[in-house]
Every structure is written in structure tokens, then in C-alpha cells.
Amino acid sequence: MNTKTLETVKTIKTLNSIAESGLKVFNENYILDDNSENPDAIVVRSFNMHSLEFGTKLKAIARAGAGVNNIPIEKCTEQGIVVFNTPGANAxxxxxxxxxxxMASSRNLFAGVEWAKSLDGKGAEIPKLVEAGKKQFVGKxxxxxxxxxxxxxxxxxxxxxxxxxxxxxxxxxxxxxxxxxxxxxxxxxxxxxxxxxxxxxxxxxxxxxxxxxxxxxxxxxxxxxxxxxxxxxxxxxxxxxxxxxxxxxxxxxxxxxxxxxxxxxxxxxxxxxxxxIPHLGASTNESEENCAIMAARQLKEFLETGNIKNSVNFPNTSLPYTGKRRVAVFHKNVPNMVGQITSAISSFNLNIADMVNRSRGEYAYTMIDIENKINGDVTPKLEEKIKQINDIVITRII
The missing domain is CATH 3.40.50.720 (NAD(P)-binding Rossmann-like Domain)
Structure with a gap:
């Protein structure tokens, strides 16, 4: 169990070549550092992450694509790391x-093209050979x-x-x-x-x-x-x-x-x-750009507001962000958890402005906006108090 807070400048690491249009989503509040050993977030395509050890700062991984077999989902969930994918971006x-x-296979186009190429060197006979041989490629x-x-x-x-x-x-x-x-x-x-x-x-x-x-x-x-x-x-x-x-x-x-x-x-x-087909399904310039942009936007939204969309291991959760301090907690889906979190907040004489709680299987995610301004010295104390609650996985104060 560990507790992390959102830092002013966040480090993004890429494990594959990511389209520049996606990387441009990250503004001056982000550092792109592919050599970082402890980034705040990772953007990945097909790189196999199963043997990687994750740093203590890692909060999220975004897969610029739909499949996530290259990411250790269970391990990420246990460590409170959100895993995003980009469904529909390459559709x-x-x-x-x-x-x-x-259409091409139904018309035997692929086999016909290969056969036609094999006629190279037949010279003036090629047209006659084509007419005689095309019958073998009649399709539907x-x-x-x-x-x-x-x-x-x-x-x-x-x-x-x-x-x-x-x-x-x-x-x-x-x-x-x-x-x-x-x-x-x-x-x-x-x-x-x-x-x-x-x-x-x-x-x-x-x-x-x-x-x-x-x-x-x-x-x-x-x-x-x-x-x-x-x-x-x-x-x-x-x-x-x-x-x-x-x-x-x-x-x-x-x-x-x-x-x-x-x-x-x-x-x-x-x-x-x-x-x-040599794995060309999503291999277009447009698809790679769409996936990169979508992955980057989802990471940025989560790091800055705590909102989650298109996660494969956390519940999708959204709360309009108004600039108030926000407590985001990932925890086991057990009774009275929300009550314990709100009690911890109330113990510092803080009022709750808004909140949302969503669950996904054994885990749940709670976001609570605080009405009051929180002094700097209160933040680590509040984090520590919430951390002491049983079955808390990770806490951030945004």
C-alpha cells in the first residue's frame, strides 16, 4: 500500500514510438523523459511490460491501442495504477x-496478383497467358x-x-x-x-x-x-x-x-x-495519431482531475472539475469505506462540496471535492489519515 500526490510537473515516459500529435497534448506542466526510472505515467503501444518493475510515482499507463495483453493488469490494479486503452480510435x-x-479474398485477388507477377520474363506471351490462366482465379x-x-x-x-x-x-x-x-x-x-x-x-x-x-x-x-x-x-x-x-x-x-x-x-x-496479413489492421498514419491523441488526453485528464475514462482495471468515473481540492481514493470495494473516508475528511473540519463513488469488481474509486481551502500542512496529514484506513490502495489529493 502506498500514497501518492499529484506533483506540479509530471514526467511522461514512452515505451514505443508515439505519434508526435499525441505527445503535443502534454503542455509545459509535463516532461517527456523516456529514460525516467520513476515516471508519473507511461504511454505504450506493443512493448511487453510484464517483466518491468514500476516506480513508486507511477499512477497510470495508457495503451495507444485496444489490446492490453502486453500490460500486467492484475499487478497494476494491486498497486493502484490505472490502465487505459483507446477503444474505437483505430476502428x-x-x-x-x-x-x-x-472483397479481395472472395475474388481470389491476392492469389491472382501473385500468379500474374510470376509471369515476369514471358515477354509478348504474357497477354495470352493471362487470358488462359485467369479461369483458375474466378471468385464470388x-x-x-x-x-x-x-x-x-x-x-x-x-x-x-x-x-x-x-x-x-x-x-x-x-x-x-x-x-x-x-x-x-x-x-x-x-x-x-x-x-x-x-x-x-x-x-x-x-x-x-x-x-x-x-x-x-x-x-x-x-x-x-x-x-x-x-x-x-x-x-x-x-x-x-x-x-x-x-x-x-x-x-x-x-x-x-x-x-x-x-x-x-x-x-x-x-x-x-x-x-x-502482416499485422496491418490498425497500421495507418491516421489510426496511430488517433490512438496517441486519445491515450494522451485520457492520461492528462486523470493526472489533472482524477477523472477516469476507458480504463480496463479501474471503474470509469467522472466528476466535473471546478478547481476545488479533490481527494481521489482507490480502495477495496468493502462496506463503510466511503463513510470512513468522509469521516477522515470531516476530522479536519473540512466540508464536502461534491463526491462520486464507482465500483468495479473487488475494487472501487471515490472522488470527493472539498469546499474549504486546504492549507499546505493539512494535505500530508489528511493523506496519512486516509492511508491508515484498512483496504485503501492509493490516495491522491489534487
């Missing part, structure tokens, strides 16, 4: 590559076909809506769809009651869910047997969602027509009818 980039590969139009979209978050919803505009029928499955996403999703997207229903009725399937214990290997021998023969599967989420041994067999038999994946490895590259 358009991923949507575009999903639709691009959906996607118009009128059914696309199954698993996961209707920021990316899945965009894919579903745009696929409708391409005259496809769209089936969606997401038991955890948010209200905001539901508002943005076309009413013409059909709702599948189960994954099995989606599998059985889709000509193409694209998946947009995180890798968890429940989603790992969700594409396997049993689920392939439910699908239409020749189905195309697009995976721009995580390679671990697909059982490699089972999909190799399904591709060999023709049960799965094509597997388009953003996560090639040695096993995948040996499979029949695989379209390997």
Missing part, C-alpha cells in the same frame, strides 16, 4: 482492411451473401453497417453490446441469439472480440462443423481465437474456404488457402 482503419480483404461477389459479425463494439459495428451498404445481409452476435454501440448500429443488422446460429447462416465470418479464457480457441473443429462449407473466416482480433490444428484440417478439407488472418506464424503460413 475505421480496421474496418477498412476487413472490408478490403473480404459478396453482394447478397451473408456476413456474420462476432462482437459489435466500435469496429464490429462499423463493419456491419458498411457491409449493409455493400448489399450484404448481416448477422451480428454480441451479448454484451453497449447502449452507445446499439444506437450506432443499423436496425437492419439481424441479431443472432447464439453463436451457433451465426455460424450456421454466414457465408463470411469476421470476429472482433478480445482474447479471453472464454474466447480462446472459439474457432475449432466443433464450430467449423456447424458452418457452411467453404465459409471465409476473417480474424483481425487475436490469433489465439482460432485453434490452428483444427483450422489447418478444415482448410485442407474445404470445410473452411479461406482464412484471412492478421497474425501469421510458421504454422499458419504452411496452411492451404490462408491469406496472411
Amino acid at each position: 475505421n482503419a480496421v474496418k477498412e482492411i476487413v472490408l478490403t480483404t473480404l 461477389e459478396i453482394k447478397g451473401k451473408t456476413l456474420g459479425v462476432i462482437g459489435l463494439g466500435a469496429i464490429g459495428a462499423l463493419v456491419a453497417n458498411d457491409a449493409l451498404d455493400l448489399d450484404m445481409d448481416v448477422i451480428g452476435f454480441d451479448p454484451f453490446i453497449s447502449v452507445d454501440t446499439a444506437w450506432n448500429l443499423s436496425r437492419n443488422v439481424q441479431r443472432a441469439a447464439t453463436l451457433e446460429e451465426l455460424f450456421a447462416n454466414s457465408d463470411y465470418i469476421t470476429v472482433h472480440v478480445p482474447f479471453t479464457d472464454s474466447t480462446g480457441g472459439m474457432f475449432n473443429k466443433e464450430t467449423f462443423s456447424i458452418m457452411k462449407p467453404g465459409v471465409h473466416i476473417l480474424n483481425f482480433s487475436r490469433g489465439e481465437l482460432v485453434n490452428e490444428q483444427d483450422i489447418a484440417a478444415a482448410l485442407e478439407s474445404g470445410r473452411v474456404g479461406k482464412y484471412i488472418t492478421d497474425f501469421p506464424n510458421e504454422n499458419v503460413l504452411k496452411m492451404k488457402n490462408v491469406v496472411p
Whole structure:
């Protein structure tokens, strides 16, 4: 257990190359120091942080992207370190590559291009060879076909809506769809009651869910047997969602027509009818800038006001910041915790102007604005008094 306070100048460390447009979010109250051993916050992309030891000042980590498998979430939570991600910032980039590969693979474009390049050196015979050989690449139009979209978050919803505009029928499955996403999703997207229903009725399937214990290997021998023969599967989420041994067999038999994946490895590259994409899903200049800006803004907001948005381990919590001194406490989600914190504040004859409390599983986050001006000598005493309460993880006075 430790207690930290917000300092006047805060140090930001980056563990990957971060777009300059994101770093510009930090003003003169911040120092960008990639060599700092004890920063206030870290901005990261794909750097593996699992073996890192965190300094005592570290308050937050922002992942400029959606996936956080490279960050030790449980360790951060236990140490009171907020972990942010940037859902939706790269959604358009991923949507575009999903639709691009959906059409290109359906028309056998990738194989056709490689074959055409192999004709180099044939001279005047090339036009005749092209006309004679193009029959082997006859493909299918996607118009009128059914696309199954698993996961209707920021990316899945965009894919579903745009696929409708391409005259496809769209089936969606997401038991955890948010209200905001539901508002943005076309009413013409059909709702599948189960994954099995989606599998059985889709000509193409694209998946947009995180890798968890429940989603790992969700594409396997049993689920392939439910699908239409020749189905195309697009995976721009995580390679671990697909059982490699089972999909190799399904591709060999023709049960799965094509597997388009953003996560090639040695096993995948040996499979029949695989379209390997070199992890380009979110690799656009615009996406990298959007993610960097969003990550930086979320860090800055938290460091300056305590407000939390898009955290993967703390509850999202917001309280309008009016400039009053604010007590921000991360603690175990146990009875009478808020009462103990307010009692500690009242013991210094301080009045509460506003407050908010939000919980997430075993933990909770409380912010309390103080009506009175707090003298400098009171701040460390108040911090220490709150620190003495059982099950307090971290306290900041802003």
C-alpha cells in the first residue's frame, strides 16, 4: 500500500514510438523523459511490460491501442495504477482492411496478383497467358451473401453497417453490446441469439472480440462443423481465437474456404488457402495519431482531475472539475469505506462540496471535492489519515 500526490510537473515516459500529435497534448506542466526510472505515467503501444518493475510515482499507463495483453493488469490494479486503452480510435482503419480483404479474398485477388507477377520474363506471351490462366482465379461477389459479425463494439459495428451498404445481409452476435454501440448500429443488422446460429447462416465470418479464457480457441473443429462449407473466416482480433490444428484440417478439407488472418506464424503460413496479413489492421498514419491523441488526453485528464475514462482495471468515473481540492481514493470495494473516508475528511473540519463513488469488481474509486481551502500542512496529514484506513490502495489529493 502506498500514497501518492499529484506533483506540479509530471514526467511522461514512452515505451514505443508515439505519434508526435499525441505527445503535443502534454503542455509545459509535463516532461517527456523516456529514460525516467520513476515516471508519473507511461504511454505504450506493443512493448511487453510484464517483466518491468514500476516506480513508486507511477499512477497510470495508457495503451495507444485496444489490446492490453502486453500490460500486467492484475499487478497494476494491486498497486493502484490505472490502465487505459483507446477503444474505437483505430476502428475505421480496421474496418477498412476487413472490408478490403473480404472483397479481395472472395475474388481470389491476392492469389491472382501473385500468379500474374510470376509471369515476369514471358515477354509478348504474357497477354495470352493471362487470358488462359485467369479461369483458375474466378471468385464470388459478396453482394447478397451473408456476413456474420462476432462482437459489435466500435469496429464490429462499423463493419456491419458498411457491409449493409455493400448489399450484404448481416448477422451480428454480441451479448454484451453497449447502449452507445446499439444506437450506432443499423436496425437492419439481424441479431443472432447464439453463436451457433451465426455460424450456421454466414457465408463470411469476421470476429472482433478480445482474447479471453472464454474466447480462446472459439474457432475449432466443433464450430467449423456447424458452418457452411467453404465459409471465409476473417480474424483481425487475436490469433489465439482460432485453434490452428483444427483450422489447418478444415482448410485442407474445404470445410473452411479461406482464412484471412492478421497474425501469421510458421504454422499458419504452411496452411492451404490462408491469406496472411502482416499485422496491418490498425497500421495507418491516421489510426496511430488517433490512438496517441486519445491515450494522451485520457492520461492528462486523470493526472489533472482524477477523472477516469476507458480504463480496463479501474471503474470509469467522472466528476466535473471546478478547481476545488479533490481527494481521489482507490480502495477495496468493502462496506463503510466511503463513510470512513468522509469521516477522515470531516476530522479536519473540512466540508464536502461534491463526491462520486464507482465500483468495479473487488475494487472501487471515490472522488470527493472539498469546499474549504486546504492549507499546505493539512494535505500530508489528511493523506496519512486516509492511508491508515484498512483496504485503501492509493490516495491522491489534487
